[in-house]
Amino acid sequence: MILLLQLAWRNIWRNKMRSIVVIASIAVGLFAGIAVLSLYKGMMTNRIRTVIDSEIGHLQIHARHFTQEKEIEMMIPNGDFLLSEVEKFPLVRSAAPRLIALGMLSTTSGSAGVQINGVEAEKEQQVSHLNEKIVSGNYFTEKKNEILIGKKLADKLKIHVGSKIVLTFTDTANNLVSGAFKIRGIYQTFNAPLDEANVYVKKETLSGLLGLQHCIHEIAIILQSDEAVENTLLPLQQQYPSLDVADWRALSPETNLLVRTVDDYSYVIIIIILFALAFGITNTMLMAVLERRREMGMLMALGTSRIRISGLILMETILLTLAGTPVGLFLGWMGVRYFHRTGLDFSSSGEELMASFGFSTRLYPEFPNEKLLPVLLIVCVTALLSAIIPLIKTLTLKPAEALRM
Amino acid sequence: MNQTVIDTHHISKTFNPDTIPVYAIQQVHLHIERGEFTALVGPSGSGKTTLLNMIGGLDKPDEGNIIINGTDITKLRASALIAFRLHHIGFVFQSYNLIPVLTAKENVELIMLLQGKRKKERDETAARLFEQIGMAEKMDSRPARLSGGQQQRVAVARALASHPEFILADEPTANLDSKSTANLLDMMEQLNREANMTFLFSTHDQRVIERARRVITLVDGKIASDTAFVNPDNG
Numbered sequence: 001m002i003l004l005l006q007l008a009w010r011n012i013w014r015n016k017m018r019s020i021v022v023i024a025s026i027a028v029g030l031f032a033g034i035a036v037l038s039l040y041k042g043m044m045t046n047r048i049r050t051v052i053d054s055e056i057g058h059l060q061i062h063a064r065h066f067t068q069e070k071e072i073e074m075m076i077p078n079g080d081f082l083l084s085e086v087e088k089f090p091l092v093r094s095a096a097p098r099l100i101a102l103g104m105l106s107t108t109s110g111s112a113g114v115q116i117n118g119v120e121a122e123k124e125q126q127v128s129h130l131n132e133k134i135v136s137g138n139y140f141t142e143k144k145n146e147i148l149i150g151k152k153l154a155d156k157l158k159i160h161v162g163s164k165i166v167l168t169f170t171d172t173a174n175n176l177v178s179g180a181f182k183i184r185g186i187y188q189t190f191n192a193p194l195d196e197a198n199v200y201v202k203k204e205t206l207s208g209l210l211g212l213q214h215c216i217h218e219i220a221i222i223l224q225s226d227e228a229v230e231n232t233l234l235p236l237q238q239q240y241p242s243l244d245v246a247d248w249r250a251l252s253p254e255t256n257l258l259v260r261t262v263d264d265y266s267y268v269i270i271i272i273i274l275f276a277l278a279f280g281i282t283n284t285m286l287m288a289v290l291e292r293r294r295e296m297g298m299l300m301a302l303g304t305s306r307i308r309i310s311g312l313i314l315m316e317t318i319l320l321t322l323a324g325t326p327v328g329l330f331l332g333w334m335g336v337r338y339f340h341r342t343g344l345d346f347s348s349s350g351e352e353l354m355a356s357f358g359f360s361t362r363l364y365p366e367f368p369n370e371k372l373l374p375v376l377l378i379v380c381v382t383a384l385l386s387a388i389i390p391l392i393k394t395l396t397l398k399p400a401e402a403l404r405m
Numbered sequence: 406m407n408q409t410v411i412d413t414h415h416i417s418k419t420f421n422p423d424t425i426p427v428y429a430i431q432q433v434h435l436h437i438e439r440g441e442f443t444a445l446v447g448p449s450g451s452g453k454t455t456l457l458n459m460i461g462g463l464d465k466p467d468e469g470n471i472i473i474n475g476t477d478i479t480k481l482r483a484s485a486l487i488a489f490r491l492h493h494i495g496f497v498f499q500s501y502n503l504i505p506v507l508t509a510k511e512n513v514e515l516i517m518l519l520q521g522k523r524k525k526e527r528d529e530t531a532a533r534l535f536e537q538i539g540m541a542e543k544m545d546s547r548p549a550r551l552s553g554g555q556q557q558r559v560a561v562a563r564a565l566a567s568h569p570e571f572i573l574a575d576e577p578t579a580n581l582d583s584k585s586t587a588n589l590l591d592m593m594e595q596l597n598r599e600a601n602m603t604f605l606f607s608t609h610d611q612r613v614i615e616r617a618r619r620v621i622t623l624v625d626g627k628i629a630s631d632t633a634f635v636n637p638d639n640g
Contacts, residue, residue: 003518006507007506007511007515010506010507013506014506294500294502295504299504300463301461301490302567303488303490303492303494304519305487400458400464
């Protein structure tokens with residue numbers, strides 16, 4: 001076996017240049033594949049981070065059907081008490097209550113439909129880090145009737161810090177309620193549609209306008225780690241069966257779908273790259289078989305079975321393919337390591353365009369450790385597929401004819 | 406008592422039977438006894454290589470049977486025939502056909518490896534064979550670093566490594582100079598004499614014919630003459 005392995009390895013190096021070209025192409029192909037996978041992973045991590053850190057949090061609690069209907073009377077019963085209970089959960093890092101109303105934001109020059117989020121300034125910044133996203137003006141102060149609006153909305157309505165706006169919405173008795181607010185700050189996240197649709201006011205201000213005290217529509221929760229979701233979701237659901245307790249995947253199914261689609265798509269890219277490389281490998285191995293027909297005829301004459309000779313060709317194909325694999329993986333790892341530190345700037349693609357899809361313009365590729373095994377499996381399958389035509393040639397060789405060549 | 410090693414019964418082989426038939430071998434009946442040193446001669450296209458291929462189980466006759474040491478190889482299935490070749494027949498080719506990426510020793514070892522022999526036995530046999538062919542110091546050389554004569558000696562050692570019943574040598578001296586030819590034939594004669602190894606050559610080479618103790622002449626696929634010489638020096 002060792003001698004056959006040695007023979008296979010040495011056979012690869014009979015034509016050094018040809019083998020080096022194939023090995024290099026496999027390495028470059030794999031590097032490209034790893035680069036794409038890493039970029040996708042970085043993009044998805046970026047998107048998930050935005051969803052968790054800026055939009056939803058790890059978990060949210062609502063009254064039943066609130067997320068679908070958003071009716072103002074669908075409040076969490078004993079919301080303040082529940083909030084204090086949730087904050088005591090072992091894996092919960094912070095939780096923030098929100099009072100939510102759908103309404104209209106009007107200025108002298110225009111209006112827009114918005115979701116009005118009444119938040120507790122201190123708690124909100126621990127959950128959604130809203131204070132860190134202020135690009136103009138400031139976060140909430142002690143003053144009354146302050147509002148934070150998204151940059152996209154501010155640009156659309158041509159309003160700025162200090163501008164006065166009016167929010168109009170209905171209260172629980174279906175009465176139209178209006179309140180005048182002054183823009184305290186303009187925030188910007190990586191999700192432009194979100195920035196356009198959400199405004200933030202202080203919870204006590206909104207409570208006052210709605211005539212509701214100690215009411216909560218939503219509790220957003222940040223856990224100690226992303227992995228803690230699985231261990232927290234079920235206990236919360238079991239403890240509060242009358243409420244909707246959901247994780248970010250359920251609350252943002254489009255993100256979950258995007259992550260899974262990109263995950264599947266990244267395999268398709270790797271398969272396409274390696275499929276293209278398979279033609280090069282096949283060509284090389286076919287040349288190797290055709291050049292060595294006489295030698296194979298000799299081996300058959302001496303008593304080597306076709307299966308054994310095919311095994312040798314298969315071994316050579318796999319070795320040739322695998323020889324390029326560590327090089328490609330190493331190059332990929334090095335490249336990803338470098339760009340993970342520095343990040344890749346996609347601002348030339350358009351900040352607005354990236355933000356409209358919920359992505360930052362600076363992406364940090366991540367090495368797809370979890371995909372290494374499947375990628376190696378795809379590489380092995382590529383080697384096997386590449387060996388098919390050379391194997392057919394080998395299996396149909398007739399020793400007497402091969403010896404005459 | 407003599408023992409028949411090769412026995413062909415009226416074998417025939419026709420190439421391109423459906424287009425322009427070439428009657429390569431016609432009704433050849435041949436017996437080779439153990440320990441013979443036989444040359445198969447004849448002009449180009451007379452069927453020497455075809456006959457040798459059929460005796461070696463590389464090709465099948467259209468008619469007739471080939472009995473090797475009591476086994477009718479024409480009735481063997483492909484896999485059984487391969488195993489039979491591995492254990493019973495040694496081949497030496499005109500262009501040596503050593504594997505260039507293996508050393509001389511590894512070339513010899515390969516056939517024993519295919520036979521499933523253990524490393525210790527492979528090493529001992531290889532050492533003995535290289536001693537026998539006078540190339541003990543060249544065991545670790547690659548074929549490219551050996552002369553034609555040396556490569557052919559290694560090819561003989563490779564053929565002997567499987568302990569075959571006989572060795573088929575197709576034009577073994579065609580690519581060798583006189584000195585190398587003489588050395589190779591000396592070595593083969595010695596093996597024939599001392600180990601009673603049976604050799605069947607196909608050759609044009611007068612130097613081989615002169616050493617053979619039996620010369621079979623093929624013309625147009627038929628045995629035209631079959632002459633045995635009494636003493637090893639061709640009488």
